[in-house]
Amino acid sequence: xxxxxxxxxxxxxxxxxxxxxxxxxxxxxxxxxxxxxxxxxxxxxxxxxxxxxxxxxxxxxxxxxxxxxxxxxxxxxxxxxxxxxxxxxxxxxxxxxxxxxxxxxxxxxxxxxxxxxxxxxxxxxxxxxxxxxxxxxxxxxxxxxxxxxxxxxxxxxxxxxxxxxxxxxxxxxxxxxxxxxxxxxxxxxxxxxxxxxxxxxxxxxxxxxxxxxxxxxxxxxxxxxxxxxxxxxxxxxxxxxxxxxxxxxxxxxxxxxxxxxxxxxxxxxxxxxxxxxxxxxxxxxxxxxxxxxxxxxxxxxxxxxxxxxxxxxxxxxxxxxxxxxxxxxxxxxxxxxxxxxxxxxxxxxxxxxxxxxxxxxxxxxxxxxxxxxxxxxxxxxxxxxxxxxxxxxxxxxxxxxxxxxxxxxxxxxxxxxxxxxxxxxxxxxxxxxxxxxxxxxxxxxxxxxxxxxxxxxxxxxxxxxxxxxxxxxxxxxxxxxxxxxxxxxxxxxxxxxxxxxxxxxxxxxxxxxxxxxxxxxxxxxxxxxxxxxxxxxxxxxxxxxxxxxxxxxxxxxxxxx
Numbered sequence: 001x002x003x004x005x006x007x008x009x010x011x012x013x014x015x016x017x018x019x020x021x022x023x024x025x026x027x028x029x030x031x032x033x034x035x036x037x038x039x040x041x042x043x044x045x046x047x048x049x050x051x052x053x054x055x056x057x058x059x060x061x062x063x064x065x066x067x068x069x070x071x072x073x074x075x076x077x078x079x080x081x082x083x084x085x086x087x088x089x090x091x092x093x094x095x096x097x098x099x100x101x102x103x104x105x106x107x108x109x110x111x112x113x114x115x116x117x118x119x120x121x122x123x124x125x126x127x128x129x130x131x132x133x134x135x136x137x138x139x140x141x142x143x144x145x146x147x148x149x150x151x152x153x154x155x156x157x158x159x160x161x162x163x164x165x166x167x168x169x170x171x172x173x174x175x176x177x178x179x180x181x182x183x184x185x186x187x188x189x190x191x192x193x194x195x196x197x198x199x200x201x202x203x204x205x206x207x208x209x210x211x212x213x214x215x216x217x218x219x220x221x222x223x224x225x226x227x228x229x230x231x232x233x234x235x236x237x238x239x240x241x242x243x244x245x246x247x248x249x250x251x252x253x254x255x256x257x258x259x260x261x262x263x264x265x266x267x268x269x270x271x272x273x274x275x276x277x278x279x280x281x282x283x284x285x286x287x288x289x290x291x292x293x294x295x296x297x298x299x300x301x302x303x304x305x306x307x308x309x310x311x312x313x314x315x316x317x318x319x320x321x322x323x324x325x326x327x328x329x330x331x332x333x334x335x336x337x338x339x340x341x342x343x344x345x346x347x348x349x350x351x352x353x354x355x356x357x358x359x360x361x362x363x364x365x366x367x368x369x370x371x372x373x374x375x376x377x378x379x380x381x382x383x384x385x386x387x388x389x390x391x392x393x394x395x396x397x398x399x400x401x402x403x404x405x406x407x408x409x410x411x412x413x414x415x416x417x418x419x420x421x422x423x424x425x426x427x428x429x430x431x432x433x434x435x436x437x438x439x440x441x442x443x444x445x446x447x448x449x450x451x452x453x454x455x456x457x458x459x460x461x462x463x464x465x466x467x468x469x470x471x472x473x474x475x476x477x478x479x480x481x482x483x484x485x486x487x488x489x490x491x492x493x494x495x496x497x498x499x500x501x502x503x504x505x506x507x508x509x510x511x512x513x514x515x516x517x518x519x520x521x522x523x524x525x526x527x528x529x530x531x532x533x534x535x536x537x538x539x540x541x542x543x544x545x546x547x548x549x550x551x552x553x554x555x556x557x558x559x560x561x
Contacts, residue, residue: 022059030052030241034049041311053221057228138183141173144173145190151171152169155168158207169187170191171188171191181213184220187214189210192276205261212256222245222249229242243293255308352554353479357484357558359419359487359558360419360561361416362448363414364414364417368444375400381439382396383437386419387432393417393419398415420484429453473544475541475543476552480537480539482536486532488524492560495560499558500517500526518553
């Protein structure tokens with residue numbers, strides 16, 4: 001079972017942990033800033049929280065664009081079990097060597113990253129259901145609402161006073177419990193059916209509140225923030241920030257009403273509307289009053305020392321700059337640091353090893369008798385052999401060809417098939433490949449008939465270990481289980497090749513407890529090399545017949561063929 005540190009490493013290299021750390025930092029700063037600004041205007045606090053949700057939305061993009069900041073961590077010997085990653089659950093490269101046959105019978109649990117992603121996706125879908133349900137209810141309300149021209153004529157001068165230069169639709173709905181706003185491009189203020197009987201003051205305050213929602217684009221902000229919260233459903237700070245956003249947008253609209261209204265009269269109206277809403281279903285859009293946080297709103301309305309008004313442009317710019325600073329900061333990536341052995345005979349590598357990841361990519365067009373592409377094939381539909389040896393397809397994707405870029409070719413699409421070659425014969429340079437369709441499926445195939453290697457496969461021709469020259473009494477470790485690294489998808493798409501050199505630490509039981517990148521390639525290949533190295537097993541180094549800790553080096557070669 002992986003230790004907590006190993007799980008952190010896995011999450012870091014799988015893009016999840018750096019994103020979570022930065023999201024937590026952004027939310028903590030937002031909530032702290034809101035708390036410090038409790039004497040400021042509600043509109044300022046709303047901008048702070050809204051900027052925080054904007055940062056959460058842009059964090060994944062920023063994490064992809066910003067170069068990572070690597071933080072080395074160490075694994076203690078008590079946590080020396082190999083890290084179970086996707087390299088062990090997905091079919092490993094056929095060139096992997098495993099001398100310890102008992103390890104082959106070990107049960108393979110689903111990879112942690114896939115389980116975590118499935119849990120996250122299920123939770124996100126669950127928390128998005130209220131969003132979609134709310135949109136459906138909004139469409140139903142707008143369809144059933146009746147236009148109220150007298151209400152629009154009353155709202156027009158209020159809109160001009162509030163800075164709105166467009167006419168806002170006002171409608172009556174038979175089951176609306178209170179005033180509410182919906183829509184972005186064509187916003188509508190929906191009032192209860194008895195709104196025409198309200199007093200002039202109550203109607204003016206209700207319209208002023210909802211018009212401020214329209215002017216501030218609160219409906220759009222509300223929906224986006226709720227969707228972002230669903231994506232971060234597992235994070236408690238997100239829901240604290242969400243509730244604060246809803247409170248501050250209502251208080252900002254309350255402040256706009258109080259610019260031309262008596263606080264006591266407005267507080268009475270909020271309380272009366274909240275009583276009406278308590279017996280109705282929760283509105284799916286911005287409502288003027290609700291029971292949640294009503295006491296805090298009324299206290300703010302009656303607080304004569306409370307600052308009110310709109311946030312200035314300088315405040316917007318300062319908050320945006322602060323959020324951009326968080327977004328542009330380098331994402332954190334944890335890497336394994338080699339431990340300083342306490343009982344090893346030498347700090348120099350006791351052995352050096354080499355491993356090759358050889359990934360073959362074949363572009364295959366499949367057409368029917370009318371030269372039309374067949375785009376619905378799966379990996380199981382293909383039979384791929386190299387030098388007559390059946391290969392396991394681990395990558396398949398279909399690429400449509402743009403007609404404007406086909407240069408007159410009849411090929412309208414092709415499959416990308418990838419596999420880890422099992423053939424390691426250094427005596428030949430050309431490796432023939434044959435691809436057919438299984439089960440007699442019709443189709444004309446066009447593909448590369450093989451590939452060349454200049455000097456055969458290099459990995460098997462190099463001695464894997466040598467004794468330490470500084471301590472000839474030290475017997476170097478020997479491999480009992482070797483797992484070759486998977487080819488990172490980002491590097492494969494970029495056709496990126498090379499060698500990653502790792503410094504590893506092997507404890508007295510033969511487990512790898514640390515791996516540091518000495519020569520880096522990037523594009524995900526460093527992390528894949530570390531994942532694979534953590535799964536290697538050794539017969540430990542020995543000094544005077546006793547097992548001891550030792551250091552070693554591994555060259556992980558990545559080649560595309």
